Amino acid sequence: MTPEEQDLVKGLVFVPGKGRRRTLDEVFAHFGESDGGALALRLLRDAMERRDADDVGMALIVKASADASGEEFLEPLIELSRADWHTRHEDVVRMLGKLRSPSTVPTLVEATRWVPEYLDWDENRALAVKAIWALGAIPGAEAREALEGFRDDENEIIRENVLKQLARRGEL
Incomplete structure (x- = not known):
């Protein structure tokens, strides 16, 4: 993406007190697309092919702004969750959680x-917490068993969040 295209996409982000500077229709018109999911997927695959971390962020903004979801996002999001060349892992895990697919359980576990190098400072383990909450949103035994596997984790934050999710699911 050009810097101008990145600025256009960044305009979709809601800023409290200011709103959005751009509309989805403006973004769609620029990229010659009328479907937010299709555009987000195209931008995401392109960014992944080029290993462009900034453009991954832009594609995720389009995906979130268009409220795009669907099975077609599973493969690229799973791949991105393991990629060490970008810094959007928390967004990726949150989006995987919204898909609520049992096929994402191993990825969320x-x-x-995993603590990416750029998150090594984070004692709150935000990526792990997001993954645990994503697991909590997935129905079925596989997700419950994954959560159970972290019940006795040495990290207190992980244990607490696992217990919250098991309680929320009525499985404590």
Whole structure:
């Protein structure tokens, strides 16, 4: 994406007290697309192919702004969750959680355990917490068993969030 295209996409972000500077229709018109999901997927795959961390962020903004979801996002989001060349892991895990797909359980378990180098400072383990909450949103035994596997984790933050999710699911 050009800097101008990135600025256009950034205009979709809601800023409290100011709102949005751009509309989805403006973004769609610029990129010659009428479907937010299709545009987000195209931008995401392009950014991944080029390993462009900034453009991954832009694609995720389009995806979120268009409220795009669907099975077609599973593969690229799973791949991005493991990629060490970008810094949008928390957004990716949150989006995987919104898909509520049992096929994402192994990926979310991995995200609970993994601390990317750029997040090494984060004692609150925000990526792990987001992964745990995503697991909590997925129905079924596989997600419950994954959560149970972290019940005795050495990290108190992980244990507390697992217990909250199991309680919310009525499985404590």
